[in-house]
Amino acid sequence: MPQITYNRFWCNQCQDYTLHNTGEDGACRTCGTVTKEYLLSDVPIEKQEEQRARYNKQKEDSMYSILAGIRRNPLEDMFRDVGSDIVINETDAGQIEIDNDWRKRMDEKREELKKEYEKFRHTGRNEKCPCGKTDENGKPLKYKYCCIDKFNFV
Secondary structure, three states: OOOEEEEEEEEOOOOEEEEEEOOOOOEEOOOOOEOOOOOHHHOOHHHHHHHHHHHHHHHHHHHHHHHHHHHOOOOHHHHOOOOOOEEEEEOOOOHHHHHHHHHHHHHHHHHHHHHHHHHHOOOOOOOEOOOOOEOOOOOEOEHHHOOHHHHOOO
């Protein structure tokens, strides 16, 4: 039996993420209107979050199916149930952009930590701490009493 593929897009008429036909017409299966471009800012936040959850679930399921396929015995394929003949492609609803922004922020934090680590890298335990902190008498603190725990993970 041939596989049927649908895409889930935002439908302006239905005001929801609905299934649309693939191909040239791309019509909504609920109301029949043709898919048009939309701005993510036009979609209510709740609907965006619902769609992002569906998109993340689909990504997770596809990863698990890949891993299961690696570990599967080839003889099991002859007897397994093929499952549904309908495939639904979920749109990301801005999730890819959110993920990219998060990765960019993590990379920036990692670079800041590397720069800070370079300041402390060659400091001995009993030397003055490079951060410049002093005790109540104005005497510089030793590295072992000040910032040594900051870079314990390295």
